[in-house]
Amino acid sequence: MKKYFEILQKCSLFNKIEEENLISMLDCLGAKIELFDKKYTIFAEGNPAKYIGIMLTGSAQIVRIDYYGNRSILSNVEPTEVFAEAFACAGLPSLPVTVIANEPCEVMLIDCNHILHTCTNNCVFHQQLIFNLMKDLASKAIMFQQKIEITSQRSTREKLMAYLTIQAKKADSNRFDIPFDRQELADYLEVDRSGLSAEISKLRREGIIENHRKHFILL
Amino acid sequence: MKKYFEILQKCSLFNKIEEENLISMLDCLGAKIELFDKKYTIFAEGNPAKYIGIMLTGSAQIVRIDYYGNRSILSNVEPTEVFAEAFACAGLPSLPVTVIANEPCEVMLIDCNHILHTCTNNCVFHQQLIFNLMKDLASKAIMFQQKIEITSQRSTREKLMAYLTIQAKKADSNRFDIPFDRQELADYLEVDRSGLSAEISKLRREGIIENHRKHFILL
DNA sequence: CTCCGTTTGTTGAAATTTCAACATATTTAT
DNA sequence: ATAAATATGTTGAAATTTCAACAAACGGAG
Numbered sequence: 001m002k003k004y005f006e007i008l009q010k011c012s013l014f015n016k017i018e019e020e021n022l023i024s025m026l027d028c029l030g031a032k033i034e035l036f037d038k039k040y041t042i043f044a045e046g047n048p049a050k051y052i053g054i055m056l057t058g059s060a061q062i063v064r065i066d067y068y069g070n071r072s073i074l075s076n077v078e079p080t081e082v083f084a085e086a087f088a089c090a091g092l093p094s095l096p097v098t099v100i101a102n103e104p105c106e107v108m109l110i111d112c113n114h115i116l117h118t119c120t121n122n123c124v125f126h127q128q129l130i131f132n133l134m135k136d137l138a139s140k141a142i143m144f145q146q147k148i149e150i151t152s153q154r155s156t157r158e159k160l161m162a163y164l165t166i167q168a169k170k171a172d173s174n175r176f177d178i179p180f181d182r183q184e185l186a187d188y189l190e191v192d193r194s195g196l197s198a199e200i201s202k203l204r205r206e207g208i209i210e211n212h213r214k215h216f217i218l219l
Numbered sequence: 220m221k222k223y224f225e226i227l228q229k230c231s232l233f234n235k236i237e238e239e240n241l242i243s244m245l246d247c248l249g250a251k252i253e254l255f256d257k258k259y260t261i262f263a264e265g266n267p268a269k270y271i272g273i274m275l276t277g278s279a280q281i282v283r284i285d286y287y288g289n290r291s292i293l294s295n296v297e298p299t300e301v302f303a304e305a306f307a308c309a310g311l312p313s314l315p316v317t318v319i320a321n322e323p324c325e326v327m328l329i330d331c332n333h334i335l336h337t338c339t340n341n342c343v344f345h346q347q348l349i350f351n352l353m354k355d356l357a358s359k360a361i362m363f364q365q366k367i368e369i370t371s372q373r374s375t376r377e378k379l380m381a382y383l384t385i386q387a388k389k390a391d392s393n394r395f396d397i398p399f400d401r402q403e404l405a406d407y408l409e410v411d412r413s414g415l416s417a418e419i420s421k422l423r424r425e426g427i428i429e430n431h432r433k434h435f436i437l438l
Numbered sequence: 439c440t441c442c443g444t445t446t447g448t449t450g451a452a453a454t455t456t457c458a459a460c461a462t463a464t465t466t467a468t
Numbered sequence: 469a470t471a472a473a474t475a476t477g478t479t480g481a482a483a484t485t486t487c488a489a490c491a492a493a494c495g496g497a498g
Contacts (some may be wrong), residue, residue, distance in 0.1 A: 064368065072371040074364070086364070089357035096364070116350075127346060131335075134349060137356035138308035144363035145293070145305070145315070149283065151370060152291040152409045154486085155454070182476060190371045192456050197477050213464085213476080373456085374484070401446060411486050416447050432446080432494085 004033070004108070007056050010080040012136045017125050025125055029114045034107050036060075042099040042107055049087035049095045051109045055079050058105030059179065063187075064097050073188040075143065076102075076179040085133065086140050088112035102179075151190050156199045159189040164209065164216055174218040181214065223252070223327070226275050229299040231355045236344050244344055248333045253326050255279075261318040261326055268306035268314045270328045274298050277324030278398065282406075283316050292407040294362065295321075295398040304352065305359050307331035321398075370409050375418045378408040383428065383435055393437040400433065 002023065008014050014022055033056070036042050042053065042060055055077050062074040062083060074097060077083045087095055089112060115133060118126045146166065153159040163185075168174050178185065186193040203209045210217040221242065227233050233241055252275070255261050261272065261279055274296045281293040281302060293316060296302045306314055308331060334352060337345045365385065372378040382404075387393050397404065405412040422428045429436040 064371075066368075066372065068373075068377070070371075070373060072367070074367065086357050086360035089353065090361045091357075092361065096368070130346075130353060131349060134308065134353040134356060137353060137360055138305050138310075141305035141356055141360045141363055142309045142311065144360055144367060148291070148293065148363060148367060148370070149285075149315070151367070152283075152289075153285065154287075154289060154409070158287065181474095190373070193476085194457075194478080195455055198479090201477070400444095412446090413448080413487075414485055417449090420447065 004056050004106075007080055008054070008108075011054055011082065012080075012139070013052075013054065013082055013129065013132050015132050015135075016128055017132075021125050025129070026108075026110075029110050031108055031110045034109060036101040036105045036107060038101055038103050040101045040105075042101055042105065043084055043095055043097075045095055045098045047095045049084065049090075049092040050111055050113070052085045052088050052112050052115070053077075053083045053099065054108040054110070055081050055083065056106040056108055058107075059102045060099050060105060060107075061102060061184070062097050062099055071187045072190060073180070073184055075147070078179070082136055085112070086137060089116070089133065089137060147188075156189070156191045156195050157203070159191060160196065160199055160203070163189060164218055167216070168218050176216060177214045178216060179214075223275050223325075226299055227273070227327075230273055230301065231299075231358070232271075232273065232301055232348065232351050234351050234354075235347055236351075240344050244348070245329075248329050250327055250329045253328060255320040255324045255326060257320055257322050259320045259324075261320055261324065262303055262314055262316075264314055264317045266314045268303065268309075268311040269330055269332070271304045271307050271331050271334065272296075272302045272318065273327040273329070274300050274302065275325040275327055277326075278321045279318050279324060279326075280321060280403070281316050281318055290406045291409060292399070292403055294366070297398070301355055304331070305356060308335070308352065308356060366407075375408070375410045375414050376422070378410060379415065379418055379422070382408060383437055386435070387437050395435060396433045397435065398433075 005019055005022070008022060008026075009019075017025065034042075036058075043051070045064070057079055059079070060077045060083070062077065064072045064074060066072065077099070083099060084095065084097075087097075115129060150159055150162045150166070153162050164178075167176050167178055170176075180188055182197055183193050186196045189196065200209070200211060204211055208219060210219065224238055224241070227241060227245075228238075236244065255277075262270070264283070276298055278298070279296045279302070281296065283291045283293060285291065296318070302318060303314065303316075306316075334348060369378055369381045369385070372381050383397075386395050386397055389395075399407055401416055402412050405415045408415065419428070419430060423430055427438060429438065
């Protein structure tokens with residue numbers, strides 16, 4: 001557990017919790033670490049929504065396949081980020097999404113009930129943990145709201161530009177890499193891949209962007 | 220304040236908090252009540268995201284107008300529901316949405332900082348309040364996720380059916396009223412109003428639904 | 439009850455998106 | 469290094485959505 005301290009320290013869930021307290025707390029919470037290979041399913045749709053995940057190394061995608069077989073990507077999960085917490089905290093009986101590893105991953109899993117119901121030891125830092133979880137859930141709601149902001153644009157071009165603008169802001173630079181390949185970006189923006197490729201070419205010809213694969217420059 | 224007790228009791232934020240404690244707590248939080256007429260702006264985009272709103276009577280819509288002038292409706296707010304809490308809790312500098320009264324409204328406003336930072340009186344129920352807020356934020360995230368699930372459908376018909384199916388489930392009946400007129404439903408589903416009307420007529424002709432204005436029956 | 443403003447439904451043309459098919463580029467495996 | 473697999477770009481046809489314009493239905497005020 002100790003070797004992950006640097007990563008966990010950056011995790012919003014453990015804000016203001018010191019190393020020694022963190023380690024005993026993780027013990028108290030029954031936190032466990034699991035490994036997943038590329039393309040493996042970390043959580044499957046329909047599974048009980050019991051665990052909160054924390055990405056330690058590697059990355060994953062939150063995905064939903066609808067009734068008609070269309071894949072929709074909800075978000076990308078990078079190291080230090082928490083995932084599936086909203087479903088667990090809201091007490092959903094089962095997960096409405098699937099989480100799939102993009103690459104080999106180390107994931108910390110914590111039973112959400114151990115966080116919500118203060119342990120018998122009554123760890124001093126439990127209240128801080130719940131407060132942090134609340135903050136994290138607020139950010140998660142904002143993240144969803146932002147995705148709605150992007151996909152509520154009516155055309156492929158507008159969705160793409162809204163997405164790229166936000167990415168540039170995040171990277172604090174007009175040059176950045178996106179975490180999606182073309183098909184994935186299309187599934188995130190909820191548009192057709194070939195139409196997306198065509199739109200990217202068009203923006204490039206118009207001198208609005210430069211791009212090669214996952215790398216973009218906004219001009 | 221006391222006359223609103225029955226409504227507040229049903230508000231998820233005050234779960235497990237008894238009447239006498241609730242009233243002193245609201246005082247401690249500096250809760251205030253404001254009235255808004257139909258079509259009035261309760262919160263405007265760009266305002267500081269400071270207050271959490273609780274709808275006491277009436278209803279409102281959470282709306283965003285984008286760069287191109289398209290209106291997108293994020294959600295509808297009914298009595299006992301909390302709104303704008305995600306933006307306030309996440310500490311956004313300003314609101315990315317506007318909240319507009321559908322009809323005359325009574326709204327309770329609470330400065331979010333008073334909730335997040337335990338008061339000097341150190342109310343006994345403050346921890347419960349934060350716990351309730353966390354639960355509420357989790358539900359809000361799920362609500363956004365559900366909206367994404369609906370609007371990620373590729374066609375107007377699929378979006379509409381996904382929406383109606385969820386409404387039927389909510390009403391626990393195949394007969395129900397929706398809180399949107401046609402233009403509003405179109406702005407919620409992120410489609411064109413006339414195309415939506417056409418699709419509703421088509422579903423009606425095909426015997427899949429019955430409908431008159433805001434009333435729907437799923438067959 | 440009637441008038442008037444609003445909402446809903448309808449239509450056809452224009453624009454856009456999707457789909458399928460294939461060419462090219464890039465990466466991976468052997 | 470080469471072959472195979474995967475990812476990206478391109479294209480034209482088909483399907484769908486948007487847009488504008490108008491007709492019909494509805495609801496509230498007087």
